[in-house]
Amino acid sequence: MSIKMYNTLTRKIEQFKPLEEGKVKMYVCGPTVYNYIHIGNARPAVVFDMVRRYLEYRGYDVEYISNFTDVDDKIIKAANEMGEDVKTISEKFIKAYHEDTGALGVKTADKHPTVTETMPEIISFIERLVDKGYAYESQGDVYFRTRKFDDYGKLSHQSIDDLQLGTRIEVGEKKEDPLDFVLWKSAKPGEIYWNSPWGNGRPGWHIECSAMVKKYLGDTIDIHAGGQDLSFPHHENEIAQSEALNEKQMANYWLHNGYINIDNEKMSKSLGNFILVHDIIKKFDPNVVRFFIVNAHYRSPINFSDELLNSSENGLERIKTTYANLQHRLDETANLGEEKDKWIDEIDSHHDAFIKEMDNDFNSANAVAALFELVKTANLYLREKHTQKSVLEYFLKRMDDMAYVLGIKLIEEKELLDDEIDGLIQERIEARKNRDFARADEIRDLLKDRNIILEDTPQGTRWKRG
RNA sequence: GGCGGCAUAGCCAAGUGGUAAGGCAAGGGUCUGCAAAACCCUCAUUCCCCGGUUCAAAUCCGGGUGCCGCCUCCA
Structure with a gap:
């Protein structure tokens, strides 16, 4: 028996063969930390945590990396709005991410790299792409020459010419070709920046994952995973960057989870139909939320509602x-x-x-x-x-x-009963022995009001929290 | 315009050629001092529709309908 998994790259369910016997190198794209995560963001964290747990259960030694995008336009915007600096915002929401996913039973990754701490590797990655002719500097920005990478579109199975037909790809005056995407953005006045060979600026969105994968796991890894919406353009661009530079396949298996929907529509910030993990776990035990998520296949879309929960x-x-x-x-x-x-x-x-x-x-x-x-x-x-x-x-x-x-907890921490409650339970046991059922029922109701539920079994009385 | 997914009971959800898992809800019963928990039984002759292939289709092929997603930041 062996493990099979659906590979987005081939659109087939394939036998899993790790690069190295008994070991799995796995990378999961993490969030941009400018807000609390919603349930949709939580799904990949949960399902790929489950994948990790299962691989470990089956005896694999899993090296699991998941990033935080801690510099990005949205964070800069959020920082401006809140009157905080970028670092304060990102640190706050990294902490919140760990709290929320921790509540959902997600294990901490072996490493959660951030963009800011990976800056030297990112810059060097871009430099080498420029050296190889896959990237070019233009007025302080650096762009990737998409058409130069022959395999572009292989993950999302898009033909590069069909992409052009889409009307939403921005031309951008600095680009040679509308399909080119940014590797390095020059800083606007007042924005956070790092020094680079192209002047002050910050990395584009996709390059961080390429640099982190290379830094922590190597040129080729076993599993690269994330939400379905990342397959294009994010993962496609990662492949272009990494494979252009390394000349090796970036990942052997690409896994993508389905969306969480509200009323059959994708949960998203722009639609405003999102539910923060932060909020839902006030209403439901996070363990229930975890169970709900793993109760469906990870690639299926799932609706989210209180009723289903x-x-x-x-x-x-x-x-x-x-x-x-x-x-x-x-x-x-x-x-x-x-x-x-x-x-x-x-x-x-x-x-x-x-x-x-x-x-x-x-x-x-x-x-x-x-x-x-x-x-x-x-x-x-x-x-x-x-x-x-x-x-x-x-x-x-x-x-x-x-x-x-599955990452669910079957056991509640059983706090100790206080003496009064314990005394009542003992009293009821005596009452039942004496067939004083009126008193027994009275005590049971009394305890029920205190959220203690009693069950009489042939092996004695047991209690639980209601 | 290109690419892709989905449609199975009141609800959720597996199943991708061999005669419809599992859960929730509902009804009946057993057990129990009464409960609770549990157990047993009932709950889709049928899988969006129409054709076709096959001894055999929810599953494969063709056509249609409906819903959703990606091609733009997105998990």
Whole structure:
């Protein structure tokens, strides 16, 4: 068994073969940090974090890099509007990005390079493109000679001549050709700038990723990923820059995630239909948001609404309840010594299904279905009169494994109950023993008002937060 | 004008040639002191429409309809 993934470059699902056995070099385009991220920005962070987790789970050593664009027109604009400097703004939103994605269970990358700290490499990258004739200086700007790069359009499968027919490509007086794109922008008065061989200015948008990939991962990497809207022009331009300079394929596999929609339309800043992660996690457990995202295939568009989130919340609750029930039962169970039995085989079959689905282009929708099947099996097992510790532990282990890959948490931090509540629970247990059900129900209602839900099981009473 | 995606139950969503996963919601039942949780049963003779290929199509081919996206900053 091996992992397959859809490669935008070939438009096919391909067997994954890393450059180096057992290792994966992966780069994911990160955000421009001029605002809090919205759910649409969060999707690539979440789904490629899941890809990373899965590759690691399958034994790969993954080197994972994701950038922050911390200098850019939009940040300059935001800085001017807020009366702050660029650095203050970018630092603020880098911090916010880590908080928001962290809440969604996204692991920190091995390195989150910024444009500002990669400046020497960016400038040298551009210089070498100029030396090779792929770029030219024009009144303090530097442009890439798009037509000189023969493979231009290979990722988005656009013919360079069809692009010209589009009416939206700006001509620009400084360009030799309307298709040329900027590598270095000269600074306007008052703007933040760096010194360069072409005067004071700052990098264009695309060059940073080319420089960072080269610096941290090398000329050719295994996986380059990002949102679908980056495939053109961003990734196309990255390919042009990197392959023109390095004369090697930039990435073997290009992965792109689908959009998040609101009412079937792409969530975007310009439409104003975006929901900030910052805000939604005040309303829903971020764990629910994560579960919602991984519940669909990463390439499918997904609609986003409170109603759908509620549905996910209920589904996740079911999984968590089973997990808690397994743990509760574990405390009451001795190991009888019997080892191999049909339950173990059942667990294995669901785990195998999970692996098979994830192997197939990270089909987490089906992988979640496998998790639900495991939950169902666990619930059946929990109805047995006699359970074995080793089997319960194996259920928990496999649930842990799946939850790890999906990046969801199955366990709440159980804060300690205060003495009063604990006393009430004890009192109720006594009352039930004495068949004083009126008092028992009274206590249950009392606790319910305090958001403590009681469940009586043959193995005793357990509680959870509502 | 070019390139691409999608259309499956009340809702979400897999499935890309072998006879419709999974979840949410809903209804009925079992268990329970009552609940909760769980379990069982029911819930698409059918996959946007029309043709075609095939022993066999939601899946392949042709045509049509509708929605969405990229070609401009965008995850």
